[in-house]
Amino acid sequence: MVNRFAGPGTRMIFQDVKGGEKPGFLSPEEAKQVRRFHGTMEGYRxxxxxxxxxLAERLGVGDIFVKDESCRFGLNAFKALGGVYAVARLLGRLLGLPPEELDFSSLKSQRVKKKIGDLTLITATDGNHGRAVAWAAEQLGQQAVVYLPRGSAEIRVRAIRETGARAYVTEVNYDETVLLALKRAREEGWHxxxxxxxxxxxxIPCxxxxxxxxxxxEALDQMAExxxxxxxxxxxQAGVGAMAGAVLGxxxxxxxxxxxxxxxxxPTRAACFxxxxAAGDGRARDVGGDLKTSMAGLSCGVPNPLAWPILRDHCRAFAACDDFVTARGMRILGNPLGNDPRAVSGESGAVGLGLLSLLREREELAPAAAELGLDGNSxxxxxxTEGDTDPENYRRIVWDGQEPSPD
Ligand SMILES: Cc1ncc(COP(=O)(O)O)c(C=O)c1O
Structure with missing residues (x-):
């Protein structure tokens, strides 16, 4: 059964939650092991x-918690958690080391570099993931090549090049950029x-x-505290859905x-999930076209097949939002009420909060809020998931009111 709602710049569908299988690769035991690895990284906290x-009081919910990933490893986004762990596992495989023995400082050593030799890592990215992979390569004394889709912000390209990586902006969208990077990887024998x-x-995606x-x-520990x-x-929020799938799984x-x-x-134009x-047959669908949105990290039209079954079986609602929704979320987080803490949240980081605010403040969306069961006990x-990774655009939105909310 699928119910549909629409409000200003927002479409939502609701489904009965099927539940079912727990994804084995996202178990608490695995999480513990991964967190142990991150703990071996200098600068991890x-x-x-x-x-x-x-804000919770104003929106009529019990509590609102926001995890602020702008502080992650000085990289302004959560992405390094995945990129660095994957690169470490790749090196572990080349070295014949089990995951429990991976330690970032020893992977950075000359001894390991000598054993492994020269590697080139290649990836396609909106910016944040590429910056994470490029940063990991730099730390490990290896090379990185990063392809970005057309229209990528110059500052994101520069941040990648600052790590010593080669970065190229393509003429195509994210999903086609992935194919270009894959072709190059195969031609060159790169990872x-x-x-x-x-x-x-x-x-690697796992x-x-x-x-x-x-x-x-971390978030659950902090809530418990x-x-x-x-x-x-x-x-x-979802691009290819890896982040959402991992958290929900x-x-x-x-x-x-x-x-x-x-x-x-x-984002409305990249709402592949x-x-x-909505198709309702359990199979994932791609969306094509220019996928244009200010939410660069979410501008992906092809669901990650590892994430899709988790999201399909455990999500109650799917929402597609115009850019003003995230702009509203960015403004709310940047201008907190009372003594609430402030967060600098970028375009791909604030759409969830923007939507929550609309659900509680726009009459047209009240039935959708009720369907979610949002109330004073929620x-x-x-x-x-990111800070101001494009600082100029951040200011255009938060200072100059770009992408205003419609009446
Ligand atoms: C800041 C930010 N948030 C969220 C996401 C979405 O992650 P995923 O593509 O795994 O859905 C991305 C992806 O690049 C991102 O950069």
């Missing part, structure tokens, strides 16, 4: 989990480190998703029978 009681999977290419579990596991045993609601293990009510949020769920968890 949990990012802050902001609690926003004043593709991609955050999405396809037939015959699942190990490790990337496992890497993202650290963010979710704040006296909240579990979130009742999750808003997760892990929570399915942590809260059997009490999985939070989850809304998956995508919404389209897949404890909502969101992930602000």
């Amino acid at each position: 949990p990012t802050p989990l902001g609690r926003l009681p004043a 593709m480190v991609q955050d999405t999977a396809w037939e015959g290419y699942t190990d 490790w990337i998703m496992q890497g993202y579990m650290t963010m979710a596991s 704040a006296g909240v045993s579990r979130p009742t609601h999750l808003f997760l 892990y929570l399915v293990h942590r809260f059997p029978g009490q999985v939070p009510v989850t809304a998956l949020v995508e 919404l389209e897949s769920a 404890r909502v968890l969101l992930f602000s």
Whole structure:
């Protein structure tokens, strides 16, 4: 059964949650192991989990928690959690080391470099993932080549080049850029480190998703420290869905029978998960075209096949949002009420909060909020997955009011 709602710049569909299989690769045991690895990285520390009681009161929910990933390893986005873990597992495989023995500082050593020799890592990216892979390569004394889709912000290209990586902006969208990078990887014998999977290419994307579990596991610990045993609601934004799939898959293990009510949020023109769920036959659908949106990290039209079954079976709602929705979320997080903590949240980080605010403040969306069961007892968890990775655009939105909310 699929119910549909629409409000200003927003489309939502609701489905009965099927539940079912727990994804074995996202178990708490795996998460513990991954977090142990991240703990071996210099500069690792949990990012802050902001609690926003004043906003919660205004929006008529019990609690709002926002994980602020702008502080992650000084890279301004959560992505390194996955990219670095995947690169470490790749090196571990080349060295014959089991995951439990991986230690970032020893992987950085001259001894390891000598043993492995010269590697080139290649990836396609909106920016954040490529920066993470390029950063990992730099730390490990290896080379990286990064392809970015057409229209990528110059500052994101520069941030990648600053690590010593080669970065190229293509003439095509994200999904076609992935194919170009893959072709180059095959021609050159380079290692593709991609955050999405396809037939015959699942190990690295699986490790990337496992890497993202650290963010979710930190958030649950921090909520527990704040006296909240579990979130009742999750808003997760999706590009290829690896982040959302990893977080939700892990929570399915942590809260059997009490999985939070989850809304998956995508840009209107790149809503491949919404389209897949709407088709209702269990199969994933691609969307093509220019995928144009200010949410560069979410501008992906092909669902990650490792993430799709998790999201299909455990999400309650799928939402497609115009760019003003994330702009609203960015403004709210940047201008907190009362003593709520401030977060600098970039275009791909704030759409969940923007949607939550509309659900509670726009009459047209009240039935959708009711369908989600949002009320004064709801404890909502969101992930602000990036800071101002495009600082000029951040200011155009937050200072100059670009992408205003419609009446
Ligand atoms: C800041 C940010 N948030 C969210 C995402 C979405 O992650 P995924 O592509 O795994 O859905 C991305 C992807 O690049 C991103 O850069």
